[in-house]
Amino acid sequence: MSRFVTLLLLALGLVAAVPALAQQEQSTAPYAYRQLDDPAEEEKAQALMETLRCLQCQGQSIADSDAPIAGSMRSLVRERIAAGEQPEAIRGWLIERYGDYVSYAPRITSLTWPLFAVPAVLVLLAFLLLRRRFTGKSGQGEEA
Amino acid sequence: MSGKKNPEATSRPSAWVIWLPLALFLGFVALVLIGLLRPADRNVASALVGKPMPQFDLPPALPGRPGLDSKVLTNGKPHLVNIFASWCVPCRIEAPQLGALARAGIPVEGISVRDSTENLQNFLSENGDPYQRIGADDDGKVQLALGSSGVPETYVVDGKGTIVYQHIGEIRPEHIGLLLDKLKEAEK
Numbered sequence: 001m002s003r004f005v006t007l008l009l010l011a012l013g014l015v016a017a018v019p020a021l022a023q024q025e026q027s028t029a030p031y032a033y034r035q036l037d038d039p040a041e042e043e044k045a046q047a048l049m050e051t052l053r054c055l056q057c058q059g060q061s062i063a064d065s066d067a068p069i070a071g072s073m074r075s076l077v078r079e080r081i082a083a084g085e086q087p088e089a090i091r092g093w094l095i096e097r098y099g100d101y102v103s104y105a106p107r108i109t110s111l112t113w114p115l116f117a118v119p120a121v122l123v124l125l126a127f128l129l130l131r132r133r134f135t136g137k138s139g140q141g142e143e144a
Numbered sequence: 145m146s147g148k149k150n151p152e153a154t155s156r157p158s159a160w161v162i163w164l165p166l167a168l169f170l171g172f173v174a175l176v177l178i179g180l181l182r183p184a185d186r187n188v189a190s191a192l193v194g195k196p197m198p199q200f201d202l203p204p205a206l207p208g209r210p211g212l213d214s215k216v217l218t219n220g221k222p223h224l225v226n227i228f229a230s231w232c233v234p235c236r237i238e239a240p241q242l243g244a245l246a247r248a249g250i251p252v253e254g255i256s257v258r259d260s261t262e263n264l265q266n267f268l269s270e271n272g273d274p275y276q277r278i279g280a281d282d283d284g285k286v287q288l289a290l291g292s293s294g295v296p297e298t299y300v301v302d303g304k305g306t307i308v309y310q311h312i313g314e315i316r317p318e319h320i321g322l323l324l325d326k327l328k329e330a331e332k
Contacts, residue, residue: 028258028282029283029284029285030283056293056294071284072283072288073284076285094288097191097192097288097289097291098188098190098191098291098293099188099189099191101188
């Protein structure tokens, strides 16, 4: 009987040990799965992490991803925020290494400005065209 | 409302304008097809190629093997810096190629990412060990500092410590020639 109990305990112990083993290679970065103690700092870090791309699972932000490299990036963000660095400086540091692709927050650069300018130009154009249509027909009969 | 006006006399769009929407639509279809048939390259290349290697000093990953200090990379000779891990399957595929490069006299330096000593030892005894030095990058910080987005990746660094080339993914036999060319370029 006591042998049975020992076996049972051993089996339970094995079951409990498996998740711990599986997590081993996940991430050894200290703040990958641990929040900062200061809620204000954690909030800042969280806001930044949600706008940084995971480089392995590229549709996700590092806040959402369980990829090991995302864990490393989270830890980097949290540690630097805790050290007093500004979120935009951290974003800049990552862009310097990975290019604009790593950031979900669009920047206006010499390459990207048409993305912002074209919609404005189109709206303006549509406004001018419509105004000519509505006013040009019968002179003053504008109101419905 | 304009029914009483003569439609012929006002503005009839000229012949080519009629085809414009169709042409736009076909252009759009062509764009979609290109995107479908030739998916974009999803590798994120390091923006540091052509720039100096960031400074770092990694502790040894194995007892009896030096760690990797970036100062070693400025000793006047070109190096290969290989980012790898025992848990990475493609790293096993590239091991023979790295071994061949090391036998050809090229200094191969290793950065082992998020790994344990025991797993690393097993990996090296199974797949061969081309590394002069292996630095342990346990939290992945140096990997991020180098702009590396995965394992394996291999950087060609010239004698002054400038990154001249980044190889993303495993080194297959057909890549050795290219790497040797880049190393030769780096020697100049």
